[in-house]
Amino acid sequence: MSDLTRSRRRASAGTDSGNHDGAAAMVSEVRLAVLADQLPLSGARLAAAVQSTGKLLGATGMLRTVDQVHAELQGLGPLQHLLEDLTVTDILVNGPDEVWVDGGAGLRRTSHRFSTDAEVRALATRLISAAGRRLDDGNPCVDVRLAAFRVHAVLPPVSNRGTLLSIRVQRHREFTMAELIESGTLDPLMAEVLHAVVVRRLNFLVSGATGTGKTTLLSTLLALSASSERLVTVEDAAELTPRHPHAVSLQCRHNNAENSGAIDLAExxxxxxxxxxxxxxxxxxxxxxxxxxxxxxxxxxxGAGGTIHSNSAETVPARLMALGALAGLNREAITLQAASALDIVVHLVRSSGGRQVAVIGLMELDNAGALRVRPALVRCGGGCEAASGWARLQDLLRIGPLS
Structure with missing residues (x-):
């Protein structure tokens, strides 16, 4: 942490309630002044607006006020300081008295508190409004995508403990296969197999529970595609940013304030x-x-792919059945479609040891004609071991024997 950041925090910690109210009023005054001239936001403009208040703040006070106004206008307001920890991927607000973060090693409660639930609601309303949506008693549950965040908000009385905010932070950090191996997410042999899956243009799904790193792994795999290929990604909220010279993205559009204009994933x-x-x-x-x-x-x-929520590789077929039913497909239709379309399932898990690829399996029909995922490589301790589907996977990928 920088000396400047420490000085800002010490100054903030030493402020009594009266000074805090005065500082909040000044931040509000500066914010209104900046918004009034409707010019592009910049650090110089913010500093000039702070100086125009006539308050004698000193260098530290000036910087702190500029940061606060910037956070109020374009960031997470009073939660902005939590982003200083670059490992934070989720910020969860459970009313005014509880703020949790997930920094890669599991959830932990922070010392941050909001003064009232109205303050939480004001932040939630601003974030939702920034995406062109409305959060109010008529729309108490809203999910939006901003430039660097995905925000979900729930208002009382749907929530029985105050305004709830769930913020997923997108760090715009893409990992290479080498980095995933170094971090322990991938075993070297599994990395070789997944590279071959992309090169051989097999169709695959990356499965796992929430927060297991499905999108991260998918982005890494897509970056292995040949530079001459055109990648078209379709997402509810744009999160895939593969390092590839020819990738274009389509993103869903939700209903506007008039409850029209939605474009869903199927379309x-x-x-x-x-x-x-x-x-x-x-x-x-x-x-x-x-x-x-x-x-x-x-x-x-x-060479198509995607992600799917599933508790294990073996339950991916059941998940496909449920999704197929939503699309009007019966069990036989989804079974035949999936068996002929999908080749590989890559399943991720998250434990105290971090995020790991636990299984690489084959999508196939069993002897009874039911859809199943047959494991080919399974994570075991510090490495992986071959399972019943390994020989067939070798044939598909034309790779050598297990070393």
């Missing part, structure tokens, strides 16, 4: 198929769009 998949994709990727399969993705895979769109 975007249909549009993406008309955009001459070499690889079609659905960031998260969670509804009727699974029908469109499987149809694309079955009509010549090889």
């Amino acid at each position: 975007l998949v249909r549009q993406a198929m008309r955009m001459r994709p070499d690889r079609l990727i659905v960031g998260e399969c969670r509804g009727a769009e699974v029908r469109e993705l499987l149809a694309a895979m079955n009509t010549g769109h090889s």
Whole structure:
């Protein structure tokens, strides 16, 4: 942490309630002045607005006030300081008295408190409004995507403990295969296999529970695609940013304040198929769009992929059945579609040891004609070991024997 940051925190910690109220009033005054001239926001403009108040703040006070106004206008307001920890991926506000963060090693409670629930609601309303949506008694549950955050808010009385905020932080940090191996997410042999999956243009799904790193791994795999290929990604909220020279992204649009104008994932998949994709990727399969993705895979769109929520690799077929039912497909139809479309399932888990690829398996039909995932490589201790599907996976990928 920098000396400047420490000095700001010490100054903040030493402020009594009266001074705090005065500082809040001045921040509000500066914010209104900046908004009134409707010019592009810059550090110089903020500093000039602070000086125009006539308050004698000193260098530290000036910097702190500029930071506070900037956070109020474009950041997370009183929660902005939590982003100084670059490992933080989630900020969870459970009313005015509880603020939690997830910094990679599990949830931990912070010392931050809001003065009232009205302060939490004001922050939630501003963040939702910044995305063109409305949060009020008529719309008490809203989910939006901002430039660097995904924000979900719930108001009372739907919430029985005050305004709830769930903020997912996007760090715009893409990892290479080497970095995932070094961090322990990937075993070296699993990394070799996944590289071959991309090169051989097999269709795959990355599965796992929330926060296991599905999007991170998918972005890394997409970056392995040939530079001559065109990648079209379809997402509810744009999070995939692969290091690739020709990747374009489509993002869902939710209903506006007049409850119209929505464009869902299924429609975007249909549009993406008309955009001459070499690889079609659905960031998260969670509804009727699974029908469109499987149809694309079955009509010549090889090398396609996506993520899906699942507790284990073995339960991915059941998850597909449930999503297929939402799309109007019966069990037999989704079984045949998935068995012919999907080749590989890559399952991630999260434990005290961090995020890891636990299983690489094959999507296939068993002897009874039921859809299943047969494990080929399974994480075991510090490495991985071959399972019943390894020989078939070797044939698909044309790679050598297990070393």
